[in-house]
Amino acid sequence: MRRSFMGRSSSALHLALAGDVLVAAVKFAGAAATGSSALFSEGVHSTVDAVSEILLLYGLWVGKRPSTSEHQLGFGREVFFWNFIVAMTILAVGAGVALLDGIHQILRASVIESPLISYGVLLLALLAEIPAMISVSRGVHTKRGKTGFVHFLRMSRDPTMLTVLFGGASGILGILIAAIGTFLTTMTGSSMWDGVASVMIAMILGTTALFLAATSKKLLIGVTAAPSTVSSILEITTDCPDVEMANGAITVHLAPDQILVALSVAFRPALTTQEIEVAVAAIDRAVRAAHPSVVVFLLKPQSEAQFETLRGYRGW
Template sequence: MAANSSKTVIFAALAGNAAIAITKFVAAWFTGSSAMLSEGVHSLVDTGNQILLLYGIKQAAKPATPDHPFGHGLRLYFWAFVVAILIFGLGAGISIYQGIDKIQTPHAVENAWINYLVLTLGLVFEGGVWWVALRAFRKEKGSGSWIEAIRASKDPTIFTVLFEDSAALLGLLTAMLGIFLSQALGMPWLDGAASIVIGLILAVTAAFLAYECQSLLTGEGSSPDRT
């Protein structure tokens, strides 16, 4: 069933994001890296997002009632839309703010090896979750193109996790590059610039997810075999 596949993907993402969020915040505290702090916020927001998606699946599975004769399927789309707003408002907003603050008051990153270790672990965790989501979405995709499959999908949970983790992988690589360049070139403000780039990545991801979810909420019907 689609719901079982969705839950598997979300639980994998929840475990991975929760684990890496803690390590990112610890690394940011030890090193003073703005990019690492942005990554910690990113993973924390993603963890909360997975909880909201699980709640959305539970709400959408409720049977029809006199007040909701067509069921509660649209509730999943609503919570997926809330997830997109959180990615933009919290993830992107805080990352851009942290980046601007670091550029205005630059300071060198200390004990950078901690950042590199945590970012490498993050790539492993996020890469594993991304692969689980990719496999699940590939089964749903069929023979059509990826964009067509996303536009046609009536289950936003899998492609939401897939896009979240694609953004997470890009964010990790951006943070790693920003920290490396800030050290190699002796320009601490590049760490802040990396944080801003991470925020922009999240903003673009959030905008795309919000567009797809509002389309499901306002125009596309819920598929009867979604659960």
């Protein structure tokens, strides 16, 4: 079974990983020098992001393995599984540590030392986040075409891209919140604001993790191909001269760029078995040529009446 996982997602992951490893070290050094809880939480944030990117790269790698007699549809869903593990890591480690440290900072009386160091670290972190965000944003722009941004995100079957996108966005938002917390703590002399910033960073991480977990769960259970893809496949099938009607299709994503298609087709009654086989082969070639993501194509000759009866039993 042929594989073609997203090179752009992989490139964005490598870029984000390099940036997060460097930034995490700088943030922890800054937190040690200033005593800032928000900066420490941001260090945890970057560390969790780096670990997440390693897991995602591993998921992309193992998902490329060829199919076997035991796993006949391949290993593409490894990508979905490891994205779910990443979401749980962000929730348990990232959000949990940031929340606990933020509460501890609120309850203790201390002032951030050398706030200029904090600002410098946060500026470096912001500059490091930008390249990965630009890379993944370009990928999103290319893939979504004229589709609305929100609709594209809702219909996306690529959790790796969503993880990098939302991870970068939450990282930038966390940096801004940490800067505001540092400013308010410096101006008021109260560490409460630094702790509040840390708690807010925890909430951002938790929200991001829950969204990514829900997306990965949906993909693991199985989701259909995009409606435009299904419509195109039915149209290609209908164009075959030996086809009376393309009744409908059942589709499911095996990976972000791998689709299984099961098609119900009503052929002309006069066709022989050999002629039907030739027509099926022609439809198969045409569909795969138009949609290389179709890696498994199944076609069932079936009358329209029988198809409607079975659809009635399914309820959709």
